[in-house]
Amino acid sequence: MLSPTPPTLSDGTKVVDLVNVNTREVQMRALSDPELYELEMERIFGKIWVFLGHESEIPNSGDFVTRDMGSDSVLVTRDKSGEVHVLLNLCTHRGMRVSTLDAGNTQIHTCIYHGWAFRPNGAFLGAPVEKETMHGKMMSKEELGLKKARVTLYGGLIFATWNIDGPSFEEFLGDAKWYYDIxxxxxxxxxxxxGPPQRFTVRANWKAAGEQSAADGYHTLTLHRWLGEVGNYSKKGEGEGSGGDLSPEMYGVEVSSPHGHALRCIDLGRKIRRMTGLDPDVLSVDEKLNALPPAGMTKEMVEQLKRNLTPEQLHVQTSMPPQVGGIFPNVLFGFVYIPQADGSVVGSMTMHAYVPKGPDKLEFVNWIFAEKDAPQELRDKMLRQTIQLFGTSGMVEQDDSDTWPHMTLAAKGAQGKKMTLKYQAVYETGAPKGWPGPGIVNEGFTKDDTQWHWWLYWRQLMGDAV
Structure with missing residues (x-):
């Protein structure tokens, strides 16, 4: 009997050797190799939990949206009982896409090729000219339904996996869930x-964006330097550097995960001083929440935090709240505070998915959120501010989406593909004293640990023996 072996590329390179664990380097080839891309579709997007959207996009029976799980198109539907389903968008007759629409509402999904029809739960209804039994008699109707993924809802977010008997969603999140719940x-x-998510195409490998989503704060100092030079961001606070110096924002707490999830927790006290003029050192938990409510919330809403979060989570929320981070493999989220000209603060709640569309192409998908209880005036401000900064034409995303194509092109070069991505800035601190949260926690100036753990999990998934 042959023993299981890890995958090897056509030139003899073992996939695991692309990530040098001892020197914390990743070969640039990983951002361009077509063979790797095909393996990723099977071993990552075909195996783990993938983010697809939010249940408020399909509020009614029969609502659906089309999304992608790696290289596969899927239908995200809601049936008459209110249950959410994720179905492979592939007719079981001849492989035509069941739906060519981005979104809609129907109780019967009908393939335009031969008319095979399916319910929102994927069940096969029948084919035209029923008396002729054009679906044949070799397979039952139950066997001809659309392929179904395993689905979970988390805070309204929709995740799915093709790994029906694999780890639960909670196991996939691990210790990071404690922070995501906040x-x-x-x-x-x-x-x-x-509203619907914004979408645009970037000529870049999905991992160039994906690994940045693993809480890379360091690039903000240079790529987003303008944040400290223009508008309300340029105003200095106590102990802060000159205009353009964003280094104070690089200090905080970072949480890594063996599954590649990551969070950047940034000092709230500094923001309270800067944006309100109050001294956070003399404020209670309640006073901090009222002085600067969490991004996307009003003072009237903060009482809900006590009903939904533990005292330990409230401690983190009022000291080093998570503001930016990622969910492996391709999701970035931001819950950030945006200063206004009148001295007020507007929160932004956004999520990006970097959907792979080939070895050198990704689709950037951007969702903008608000709490259901948020007043309309706040919702309008959040939508406008988030589009301006983090939308498909936003000032921040214009910066980020310019770097990823350059990295992808460089990784195709005869010499460039032999070079390495380096993650050698290593934390040596550990968690702050009294830190109540779980996980791999470090404090201080942002380092490479969160992104490095992202690559280690990529290596684990890609290198598993079969």
Whole structure:
């Protein structure tokens, strides 16, 4: 009997050797190799939990949207009982896409090729000219339904996996869930989307964006330097550097995960001083929440936090709240505070997915959220501010989406593909004294640990013997 072996590329390179664990380097080839891309579709997007959207996008029976799980198109539907389903968008007759629409509402999904029809739960209804039994008699109708993924809802977010008997979603999140709950499960009614997600195509490998989403704060100092030079961001606070110096924002707490999830927790006290003029050192938990409510919340909403979060989570929320981070493999989220000209603060709640469309192409998908209880005036401000900064034409995303194509092109070069991505800035601190949260926690100036753990999990998934 042959023993299981890890995958090897056509030139003899073992996939695991692309990530040098001892020197914390990744070969640039990983951002361009077509063979790797095909393996990723099977071993990553075909195996783990993938983010697809939010249930408020399909509020009614029969609502659906089309999304992608790696290289596969899927239908995200809601049936008459209110249950959410994720179905492979492939007719079981001849392989035509069941739906060619981005979204809609129907109780019967009908393939335009031969008319085979399916319910929102994927069940096969029948084919035209029923008396002729054009679906044949070799397979039952139950066997001809659309392929179904395993689905979970988390704070209204929709995740799915083809690994039907694999780890649960909670196991996939691991210790990171404790922190994600502070963001996604903090209010009584939860979040909802502010319209359909924005989408645009970037000529880049999905991992160039994906690894950045693993809480890379360092690039902000240079790529987003303008944040400290223009508008309300340029105003200095106590102990802060000159205009353009964003280094104070690089200090905080970072949480890594063996599954590649990551969070950047940034000092709230510094923001309270800067934006309100109050001294956070003399404020209670309640006073901090009222002085600067969490991004996307009003003072009237903060009481909900006490009903939904533990005292330990409230401690983190009022000291070093998570503001930016990622969910492996391709999701970035931001819950950030945006200063206004009148001295007020508007929160932004956004999520990006970097959907692979080939070895050198990704689709950038951007969702903008608000709490269901948020007043309309706040929702309008959040939508406008988030589009301006983090939308498909936003000032921040114009910076980021310019770097990824350059990295992908460089990784195709005869010499460039032999060079390495380096993650050698290593934390040596550990968690702050008294830190109540779980996980791999470090404090201080942002380092490479979160992104490095992202690559280690990529290596694990890609290198597993079969």
């Amino acid at each position: 963001l996604f499960k903090r209010t009584d009614k939860g979040m909802e989307v502010l």
